Amino acid sequence: MDDLARLEELLLQKQGLVIINSHEEQRILSMLERFALLNGRYVSTWSVTAGLREGNTRQQVYNTAEIPDALRHVMASPDNSIYVFFDAHHFLGDPTVIRLLKDILANDSGRMLVMITPEFALPDDLKKVAAVLEPNLPGKERVLQILREEAAKWADRSGQKVAASRESISLLTQHLSGLTESDVRKLCRMSIHDDGAVTAADIGRVLRHKHQMMASAELLTLETEVPKLEEIGGLNRLKQWLRIRREVFVDPENSPGLPPPKGVLLLGVQGSGKSLAAKCVAGSWQLPLFRLDFGQLYGKFHGESETNLRNALNIARSISPCVLWMDEIEKGLATDSGNGDGGVSRRMLATLLTWMNEREEPVFIVATANDISSLPPELLRKGRFDEIFFVDLPDDAARRQIFSIHLGKRKLDPGVFAVERMAELADGYSGAEIEQAIVAASYAAHAEKRSLCQADVENAITQTQPLSVVMAEQIAALRTWAGSRTVPAN
Numbered sequence: 001m002d003d004l005a006r007l008e009e010l011l012l013q014k015q016g017l018v019i020i021n022s023h024e025e026q027r028i029l030s031m032l033e034r035f036a037l038l039n040g041r042y043v044s045t046w047s048v049t050a051g052l053r054e055g056n057t058r059q060q061v062y063n064t065a066e067i068p069d070a071l072r073h074v075m076a077s078p079d080n081s082i083y084v085f086f087d088a089h090h091f092l093g094d095p096t097v098i099r100l101l102k103d104i105l106a107n108d109s110g111r112m113l114v115m116i117t118p119e120f121a122l123p124d125d126l127k128k129v130a131a132v133l134e135p136n137l138p139g140k141e142r143v144l145q146i147l148r149e150e151a152a153k154w155a156d157r158s159g160q161k162v163a164a165s166r167e168s169i170s171l172l173t174q175h176l177s178g179l180t181e182s183d184v185r186k187l188c189r190m191s192i193h194d195d196g197a198v199t200a201a202d203i204g205r206v207l208r209h210k211h212q213m214m215a216s217a218e219l220l221t222l223e224t225e226v227p228k229l230e231e232i233g234g235l236n237r238l239k240q241w242l243r244i245r246r247e248v249f250v251d252p253e254n255s256p257g258l259p260p261p262k263g264v265l266l267l268g269v270q271g272s273g274k275s276l277a278a279k280c281v282a283g284s285w286q287l288p289l290f291r292l293d294f295g296q297l298y299g300k301f302h303g304e305s306e307t308n309l310r311n312a313l314n315i316a317r318s319i320s321p322c323v324l325w326m327d328e329i330e331k332g333l334a335t336d337s338g339n340g341d342g343g344v345s346r347r348m349l350a351t352l353l354t355w356m357n358e359r360e361e362p363v364f365i366v367a368t369a370n371d372i373s374s375l376p377p378e379l380l381r382k383g384r385f386d387e388i389f390f391v392d393l394p395d396d397a398a399r400r401q402i403f404s405i406h407l408g409k410r411k412l413d414p415g416v417f418a419v420e421r422m423a424e425l426a427d428g429y430s431g432a433e434i435e436q437a438i439v440a441a442s443y444a445a446h447a448e449k450r451s452l453c454q455a456d457v458e459n460a461i462t463q464t465q466p467l468s469v470v471m472a473e474q475i476a477a478l479r480t481w482a483g484s485r486t487v488p489a490n
Contacts, residue, residue, distance in 0.1 A: 234398030263365030294332025
């Protein structure tokens with residue numbers, strides 16, 4: 001049942017007070033005016049700035065700027081108007097307002113009170129006499145219809161058809177899910193009107209605006225710098241795994257009978273490229289990447305941390321389809337024996353597991369961890385993640401690729417360098433350490449006012465000790481554990 005039909009049903013039932021939880025004031029007001037026209041009624045409106053304005057003329061009623069005065073006028077009025085109150089949630093804690101509302105409703109005069117508000121906490125006194133309506137968010141077909149409507153408007157004005165590929169339209173409609181109809185229309189218009197086309201650049205802008213609209217910045221961080229697969233060295237098995245499952249996750253309607261992938265856990269040595277691998281998922285599937293930092297979720301009050309986690313996960317649902325990156329997950333979900341956190345970790349774990357089991361929306365989880373031993377077994381059992389990948393230090397071929405990538409990023413031709421020699425000298429280095437070696441070499445060359453050369457890079461490599469040497473015992477133990485329990489990412 002659409003929003004108009006649900007609203008009409010409530011009003012025809014002579015429900016005296018209807019609270020509509022929505023930001024879309026004008027859309028809801030238009031529906032109410034349509035209902036009033038068909039049923040021989042008038043719509044009057046009240047706001048704190050304009051006071052009460054009656055009927056189709058919207059003539060202001062004297063001395064009704066305060067909501068108690070406006071309600072007293074409503075109670076004394078003999079007509080059968082639909083009275084629409086904007087932002088009334090600010091006043092529902094006032095005993096005078098509650099009493100006046102109850103008196104109006106008890107009179108059974110046929111008047112209808114509608115409150116359009118983005119948020120509310122309904123007092124106990126009104127719960128039995130009020131009906132709450134939360135408008136439906138537009139589905140995929142409605143989003144596509146709105147996109148076509150805006151494309152037609154642009155074509156009428158410009159005399160040209162909107163250019164768009166089937167894939168770009170599909171991605172745009174997917175990423176517009178979870179928004180109100182007004183926001184969908186606004187973003188469709190924004191995507192089309194700059195150049196008369198729907199492109200990959202439009203998808204990125206929509207994602208940034210959607211992130212802002214969802215007010216998710218405090219709990220989830222949108223990662224805007226997502227590398228392409230060719231910009232990532234190694235991780236060949238992971239890349240292949242992602243290629244095989246991309247279509248099922250991105251377009252499940254064309255993959256009947258196959259369950260969409262849920263997520264992966266990436267275990268590895270510090271600096272080995274787990275974060276890059278998480279970004280690799282988003283880059284491979286052309287999906288937005290949101291980072292969840294457990295450190296930002298912890299609050300000082302009882303239950304606050306779990307509430308923050310629950311809110312963050314629900315936001316991810318709303319923003320879907322997306323990739324949710326839980327970085328260093330062991331810091332937030334490690335078992336609390338001996339750490340004195342009062343059971344917060346356990347409650348956070350329970351919240352996450354419940355959400356993982358119940359979610360239906362396309363949210364792909366990428367969890368990264370350095371210490372698998374501190375993670376609770378409940379998180380690691382089969383079914384939580386599709387696969388556990390071990391991101392080891394890069395092999396020789398991957399090191400050559402990483403050197404070439406980082407030289408190319410600095411506008412240097414890898415062909416003039418002995419990349420094979422660099423890779424040989426950097427045996428045991430992580431991808432991050434390889435990058436830092438090139439950075440150090442670049443500083444040395446800059447100090448001497450000359451271009452980077454082979455000797456600079458070799459000196460930088462030989463003058464430092466990689467983590468694989470400094471923490472050899474810990475890395476060996478990690479490799480031993482992962483050898484028979486995980487899938488190599490490279």
